Structures are given as C-alpha cells and as structure tokens.
Amino acid sequence: MSNVLIYVEAENNSAKKTSLEAVSYGATVAQMLGGKAIALATAALAADKTEELAKYGADKVLHAAQNPSQSEEIAQLIVAAAHQENVTVILAAKSIVVDLALPMVGAKLQASVATNITELPELSNGFVVRRSAYSGKAITKVELSGKIKVLSIKKNASELREYHKPLLLEPFSVEITPSKISVKEVKKQTGEVLLSEADIVVSAGRGLKGPENWGMIEELAKVLGAATACSKPVSDMNWRPHHEHVGQTGIKISPNLYIAIGISGAIQHLAGVNASKVIVVINKDPEAPFFKAADYGIVGDAFEVVPKLTQALKAVL
Amino acid sequence: MKILVCISHVPDTNAKIPFKNGQPDLSGISFVIAPYDDFALARAVELRDQTKGKLTVLNVGLSDTEPTIRKALAIGADEAIRVHATPHDAFYVASQIAAIASRENYDMILMGRESSDFNGGQVHGMVAAMLGLPCVVPCMKLDLYGRVAVMHRETEGGKEVVEVEMPFIAGCQEPIAEWKIPNMRGIMSAKTKPLKVVEPIDVPKYTHIVQYEMPPQRGTVKMIDKDNVAELVRLLRQEAKVI
Ligand SMILES: Cc1cc2nc3c(=O)[nH]c(=O)nc-3n(C[C@H](O)[C@H](O)[C@H](O)COP(=O)(O)OP(=O)(O)OC[C@H]3O[C@@H](n4cnc5c(N)ncnc54)[C@H](O)[C@@H]3O)c2cc1C
Numbered sequence: 001m002s003n004v005l006i007y008v009e010a011e012n013n014s015a016k017k018t019s020l021e022a023v024s025y026g027a028t029v030a031q032m033l034g035g036k037a038i039a040l041a042t043a044a045l046a047a048d049k050t051e052e053l054a055k056y057g058a059d060k061v062l063h064a065a066q067n068p069s070q071s072e073e074i075a076q077l078i079v080a081a082a083h084q085e086n087v088t089v090i091l092a093a094k095s096i097v098v099d100l101a102l103p104m105v106g107a108k109l110q111a112s113v114a115t116n117i118t119e120l121p122e123l124s125n126g127f128v129v130r131r132s133a134y135s136g137k138a139i140t141k142v143e144l145s146g147k148i149k150v151l152s153i154k155k156n157a158s159e160l161r162e163y164h165k166p167l168l169l170e171p172f173s174v175e176i177t178p179s180k181i182s183v184k185e186v187k188k189q190t191g192e193v194l195l196s197e198a199d200i201v202v203s204a205g206r207g208l209k210g211p212e213n214w215g216m217i218e219e220l221a222k223v224l225g226a227a228t229a230c231s232k233p234v235s236d237m238n239w240r241p242h243h244e245h246v247g248q249t250g251i252k253i254s255p256n257l258y259i260a261i262g263i264s265g266a267i268q269h270l271a272g273v274n275a276s277k278v279i280v281v282i283n284k285d286p287e288a289p290f291f292k293a294a295d296y297g298i299v300g301d302a303f304e305v306v307p308k309l310t311q312a313l314k315a316v317l
Numbered sequence: 318m319k320i321l322v323c324i325s326h327v328p329d330t331n332a333k334i335p336f337k338n339g340q341p342d343l344s345g346i347s348f349v350i351a352p353y354d355d356f357a358l359a360r361a362v363e364l365r366d367q368t369k370g371k372l373t374v375l376n377v378g379l380s381d382t383e384p385t386i387r388k389a390l391a392i393g394a395d396e397a398i399r400v401h402a403t404p405h406d407a408f409y410v411a412s413q414i415a416a417i418a419s420r421e422n423y424d425m426i427l428m429g430r431e432s433s434d435f436n437g438g439q440v441h442g443m444v445a446a447m448l449g450l451p452c453v454v455p456c457m458k459l460d461l462y463g464r465v466a467v468m469h470r471e472t473e474g475g476k477e478v479v480e481v482e483m484p485f486i487a488g489c490q491e492p493i494a495e496w497k498i499p500n501m502r503g504i505m506s507a508k509t510k511p512l513k514v515v516e517p518i519d520v521p522k523y524t525h526i527v528q529y530e531m532p533p534q535r536g537t538v539k540m541i542d543k544d545n546v547a548e549l550v551r552l553l554r555q556e557a558k559v560i
Binding site for chain 2: 075095108116135145189200278294296298
C-alpha cells in the first residue's frame, strides 16, 4: 500500500491555506499511487476545523493531542505517524518550521528528500519531481529512489481541489522528547497578511527613497488583500523588517500576482520571485532589467502611478 | 571552543548559467563560497576571535573546490577539511559532515540556511537528526554567554529570541554578520594553513538528477501607459485573472 501523509500547519485554530493546498496535492498523489491520503494535524488545529481537511482530500485525519512548536519535535510526530500508517510519501507545505522538520524526518527514515516542489510528481518512470536550481536559472527533474519520499511543496504547486470526503477523525498521541531549544521571546508583526501565504504580494525597492514613503505601498496592499515585501537594500537599511526581504538571500515566494515597484530587477532579486504566476513592474526607468522578467509593465514615477492604481482598484474591487 | 563551518562551492550568483547539450555549462563560471555560508563563516570568525577558539571549515568536493576553501582560510578559518567526493545530494553531504563531527566534538556547527546552487536547505536539519543536536534556522543573530548561545530566529512575520546550550547547529542568514573580504595578510597566510583531504564514507544515494531544463520563459511584457492604469486593472482581472 502506498499511503501519503500530509503534515498540516494551523494558524489561529484553522489550517493554513498552503497546508490545504498540500492536502489536495497529497490526495492527488495518493490517487495516483492507489493509496490513502492521511492528514496529520496538531492540537493547534481546532477540532471543529478538521472537517476542512476531509473537504480538500484527506481520507483520514490524525489529530495529535500535543502542539509541538520546534521542528525536531514535529519531526518526531511525523516519523511516528509515518510508521503507524505505513506511508511511502510524506509531504507538507513549505514554511520555516517545515523546512527544518522534513530533512530531519528524511534523515531518520533514510528517505529521499526534495524541497520546494512546484508540480505534481511524474510516475511513469520512477517517482520524479521538478524543482528549480541555481536560484531559478534552471529546472531539475529529480528521481526519488528511496522507499520513502519526503517533499516540501511550494505555494501554488497544485490547485486547491475539493474532494468532499467524509471526515474520519482519529486521535493521535506519541511521546515527544522536548527540544533543547527554549524560546525566550516572540516578536511578531500582527494583522499582516503572511508573505509566504499571500496570493498577492506588493513589493517595493530602493526607488521609494525612504521608509516614510511606504504608506502608499501599504495602502495598495490593503486594497488587494496583499502582503508587502521588499528588496534586500531596503531591509539592509532597515526601512522594512528583514522578514519582508525576498530574493536569493531572502524569502522565495510564488504568489499569483507580484507587483514590483521601484525595484531594478537584479538577478538575485528575481531568484526569489520568478516563480510568481504574474509579475507587474512599475519603474521610472524604461531600461530597468525587471521589465524583461515581467508580464505587465508601466514606465512611470511610483509616486504618481501607485496612488492612481490604488484609486482604480478601489473603484472595482 | 571548537567551531565547524560547512561551506559549499557554488556558481557566482551574478553569473548567467548557459546550457550545453541539455546540461548547465559551468565551465566558464567563477565559483564562490555560497552567500549564506559566507554569513556563517563571517560570524564564526568573530566568535573564534572572541573565545580564542579554533575554527575549522569543511567542504565536500573534488579538488576544484580548493580555491574556495583557501578563500575561507584567508577570511580567517584556522584549518580546513575537504572530503574528497562529489557532493551528490544533501543526504550524502550531511552524512559526511556527521561522520567527521561525531569524532571531533565541535561546540557548534554553523552553515548557511541553504546553498545557492540547489537551494535545498536540508543539510543542517539532516546533520542535526544524525547527531541528535538542536538546530536553529534561520539564525540572524548569535551571541555566546559561556556555554549558552542566544540567537534570533526568523519566523513567518517576525522573529524569536531562542536560547540553546552547546553543542548545537545553526543555519545562518543575514544580518548575523557582514560578509568579510580577505585582506593581503589573510591571503598569504591561507597558503600555509592546513587543508586536510579525507576520503568519504559510503553513503546510499536516494535522489538522482535525471534531467535539466531551461526555466520557462515568460511571454513578452505588455507595456501599459502610466496615464491609463485602469487598463492594467482590466488586464489583471480579465486576462490574467489574478484579482
Ligand atoms: C550574493 C548576493 C545576494 C543578494 N540577494 C538579494 C536578495 O535576496 N534580494 C534582493 O532584492 N537583492 C539581493 N541582492 C542585491 C541585488 O543585487 C540588488 O542590489 C538589489 O536587488 C537592488 O535593489 P533595488 O532594486 O531595490 O534597488 P536599485 O537597484 O537601486 O533599484 C531601484 C530602482 O528603482 C527605480 N526608481 C527610482 N526612483 C523611482 C521612482 N520614483 N519611481 C519608480 N521607480 C523608481 C530605479 O529606476 C531602479 O530601477 C543580492 C546581491 C548579492 C551580491
């Protein structure tokens, strides 16, 4: 039997949207393999929200009594569930915590690990996944030959598909050895759309001249329900917090829509955003390299174009 | 204090990567220490100076990586180990690192949060699981108070302050330290610092690159007049269907 285990992350009691996408992805893979899709959620997911996992494709939901927060604790939970359910594929939506937990799982299970997967696997000749390499300058097709395969899925790797399966909820409990890492303080920006979860991202660069000019970026983002991002120099100069920085040395995102304002489009910046479905570039320099990597472009002064765009969007959204 | 920094040898991030016969052609490209590893190395040099410890750099690679290793020595590492093998994948590299680290008892093992060639971000987590050590990723600040390290770890939408006792592993990123440029003295002394070459242990291979492809190209950009932003809104709704 080839069962698929999907680890689900929750935020404010509900499954993250990217985790629901991972459940759909896992349900499709389970179908391809002729096995079952088993979702594993922690106590961070409210019991009355487990239904959603069945809706998006889980044949069974393991609901853990614990709520581990450290990657090495989550890895223990995943390994225990993988043993219990006899799974051959383990996957989760990419996140900072998952990115560390999955390689730990892979090492413990002597599995094939592939991160940042952008599409469903091909099964005609082994188990083959596609992922980008050299920061988006090439795509590799990688065959995973281990008995167990461990995958992290990028946002938009698969459609959110509704399966409407009946909910089969099973409590799950394992002994977890606590991590030696102790968290002393959490500094969280609240009320923002999470960059890694966002369908739309509004991003700005050094062209904005200073942090005092971000009001119009935030307003545009608000109208679109978007997250805000920035280029590296902007976070280096502390105009914006580091966790908004996208690119080679920042976060790599793949939203439906990426709007780049006053960003030149350096190769290292593109490395973090070129997986976006649609890219809009607003730059006053018609020669800015970013236009070559864009779907839509406007040559113009951001201070003029952005407020106009916000107005035009307000009129229709 | 014994510090290990693991570095990967990757194409310069500014380089365009040409394709030849369906493979990336890296022959004319210059190679560097992967940018995140370079952050880890920079902080490690500072911590070594602070604690008067010993800093070892480790690379899994064939002899062509030696200029990159020498650069790490020029930046300030005291000695280097090269595991003489092609770095097949993360599991292979992690297994080599773990084999050496289990003999050497380093107080901390630092590396970048991911390499810039295959961007896997797996090695630190695998080494941690293999050695049973705590692992902090992405680490943006690292200070020592005796045997305790206080670190800033990035989270989605913020950061956390975490504490862990040695030994530990950290996957580093900016702004943990400024990248260091080797000076003339460093470059001269690097030539005579010890670089030990060791044979790899046998490790099974669980992943195989079967094919390279060029990334999909976007169609040509549609330019919209700056005085007609309503047209952009229309295109995003009706053509691209993203809002
Ligand atoms: C190893 C390495 C890793 C790196 N990693 C990253 C990374 O992860 N992310 C990243 O972003 N960068 C990264 N960089 C830096 C990168 O090379 C660029 O320097 C950076 O992306 C430039 O940021 P920018 O586009 O905001 O600024 P600039 O290049 O200065 O561009 C500003 C743009 O704004 C435009 N502009 C100016 N005024 C206006 C206006 N009024 N209206 C509209 N447009 C205007 C200009 O025409 C220009 O195109 C890295 C570099 C290295 C060497």
